[in-house]
Amino acid sequence: MSAFMVDQLVAKHGLLMAVRGVSFSLEKGEILAIVGANGAGKTTLFRSLSGVHPVDSGRITLNGEDITAWPAHQRVRSGLAMVPEGRRLFVDMTVRENLQIAAEHGRSGDWVLDKVVAALPVLEPILNQVAGGLSGGQRQAVAIARALMCNPSVLLLDEVSLGLSPIAVEGLYQSLEQLKKSKVTSMIIVEQDLKRAIQFSDHLLCLLEGRVALSGCSHELTHKAITQAYFGLEAEETENA
Amino acid sequence: MLDAIIQGLLLGGYYAMLAAGLSLLFGVAKFINLAHGDLAILGAYLVLFGVKVLGLSPWLSVLLSLPIMGILGWLLQKYLFTRTQAAGFLLPLLVTFGLGAVLQNGLYGVFGSDTRSLANYIGDLSWDSWQLTDQISVGKLPVITFACAILVLAGLQLMLSFTRLGRAIRATASDPEAAELNGINANAVHCSVSAIAVMVTGLAGAFLAMRAQITPYDGPVQLIFAFEAVVIGGIGSLWGTLIGGIVLGISQSLGATLISAQWFQLTGHLVFLAVLTARFYSAIAHQRGGWRMFLKQSYFSITGSLPSKVTKTKIKNG
Numbered sequence: 001m002s003a004f005m006v007d008q009l010v011a012k013h014g015l016l017m018a019v020r021g022v023s024f025s026l027e028k029g030e031i032l033a034i035v036g037a038n039g040a041g042k043t044t045l046f047r048s049l050s051g052v053h054p055v056d057s058g059r060i061t062l063n064g065e066d067i068t069a070w071p072a073h074q075r076v077r078s079g080l081a082m083v084p085e086g087r088r089l090f091v092d093m094t095v096r097e098n099l100q101i102a103a104e105h106g107r108s109g110d111w112v113l114d115k116v117v118a119a120l121p122v123l124e125p126i127l128n129q130v131a132g133g134l135s136g137g138q139r140q141a142v143a144i145a146r147a148l149m150c151n152p153s154v155l156l157l158d159e160v161s162l163g164l165s166p167i168a169v170e171g172l173y174q175s176l177e178q179l180k181k182s183k184v185t186s187m188i189i190v191e192q193d194l195k196r197a198i199q200f201s202d203h204l205l206c207l208l209e210g211r212v213a214l215s216g217c218s219h220e221l222t223h224k225a226i227t228q229a230y231f232g233l234e235a236e237e238t239e240n241a
Numbered sequence: 242m243l244d245a246i247i248q249g250l251l252l253g254g255y256y257a258m259l260a261a262g263l264s265l266l267f268g269v270a271k272f273i274n275l276a277h278g279d280l281a282i283l284g285a286y287l288v289l290f291g292v293k294v295l296g297l298s299p300w301l302s303v304l305l306s307l308p309i310m311g312i313l314g315w316l317l318q319k320y321l322f323t324r325t326q327a328a329g330f331l332l333p334l335l336v337t338f339g340l341g342a343v344l345q346n347g348l349y350g351v352f353g354s355d356t357r358s359l360a361n362y363i364g365d366l367s368w369d370s371w372q373l374t375d376q377i378s379v380g381k382l383p384v385i386t387f388a389c390a391i392l393v394l395a396g397l398q399l400m401l402s403f404t405r406l407g408r409a410i411r412a413t414a415s416d417p418e419a420a421e422l423n424g425i426n427a428n429a430v431h432c433s434v435s436a437i438a439v440m441v442t443g444l445a446g447a448f449l450a451m452r453a454q455i456t457p458y459d460g461p462v463q464l465i466f467a468f469e470a471v472v473i474g475g476i477g478s479l480w481g482t483l484i485g486g487i488v489l490g491i492s493q494s495l496g497a498t499l500i501s502a503q504w505f506q507l508t509g510h511l512v513f514l515a516v517l518t519a520r521f522y523s524a525i526a527h528q529r530g531g532w533r534m535f536l537k538q539s540y541f542s543i544t545g546s547l548p549s550k551v552t553k554t555k556i557k558n559g
Contacts, residue, residue, distance in 0.1 A: 052418050052422065073426045076422065076423060082422055088419035090412045090419065090420075093408070093415070101423050102424065104424075105424030105425045106423065150424055
């Protein structure tokens, strides 16, 4: 039984079909990278998976349970957490309070404050600071820490490196590598940096206009094949280019 | 005049208690409840029912009315407000306006149109006072009302700052979707907030009935007072609501003392209008890069030329 399974998922924005029959599955501890150009449907897919965007048809299964109709908070309590695009911290509250909220309302488990701070040392000096005054890198670290405090079995990370300095991105991925090694939490990441997406993930899925244009084992897919799928190019066009 | 200020300050306590629920509901659920004043009057009539029909003591009746008002607030949010909020900004206004009309006519149907008061049931408290100086005395009931308002606001503040529910309320007020993504049931939080808001409003209504005569149609006036206190103090801020209530109370009291008794309400409305206008222009000035830039632009739009100092500087710089 897969830890997380998505079957023929369809989601719309009004009349526009943003996600068209997307399917994939994920085993415990596996990492799936989702890539695609702007408007490919990545964020809508993530929002549908997390429960904040309505699903038109299809099925989402978490640890064998059909969660398609569940509201977002119930999914979190069952082990599906998301780091949304733009971080979405509670800006008037301290970092500690942001983390405390996730601990109080998420799933209980091994991820407690001390462990999260140990995994993301950047948090230690800023725990009592108001989240609204943090830098982009610090905010992203808090957003990831907050999701971890929910003790997810599946963690969705939307555009983790967006707007961050190269040093901040490096630090962030080092922390995620630690999480990856534990092989406890499955992760689905949306990443614009193709090279990093390939390196970090076990599987890769490329979206084009809401459809799966390419999917497979990350280390078996060539950069060229992914680029073709990313831009919707035929093989010959890419060679001529 | 000092006496008028003290009386206004104490009256502000009542306004703060009345406005706290409105402020809380707007701050968290982004929702203006036009039936707010009518719910306060309903709370007052509930206490009257306990006293007159069931023969309870007024304070026991107040205590028993609070959970009933809380449950009513929860049910209203769950089955009425949440559903109407999904349809945009206008529908909740219309629905709560209609709810207010239903409450007014319902109370009229049950209790009739006679004026009623709890003053007769609280003994000396309704008129007893402490003599501070030869010219200044403060009523015991207004002092108790003010102290109660401080206790309610402090309790709400402590709850918001240090409890699980309080943190969930603040998170939901900040970003309901992000709250959901952290396991918070935003709808349940809204229901809790509505329950607390209606409970506090009912308590304010009970204090109103102790100090004044009420009729089923007094709700809209109380809504205006609550709305004015919230706007003067800053929407969504509990202590701001207290300040707003005090400013409103002192304005009314000074208007009645320094001008005439008929100016009691009008002075409060004028101060409210002045604060609203100041906030409006402050927001525009902020958008246009500060008050100095805003004043220069306004001067230019009126006269067609810049102030002489600005023109000279411009010429000097080429």
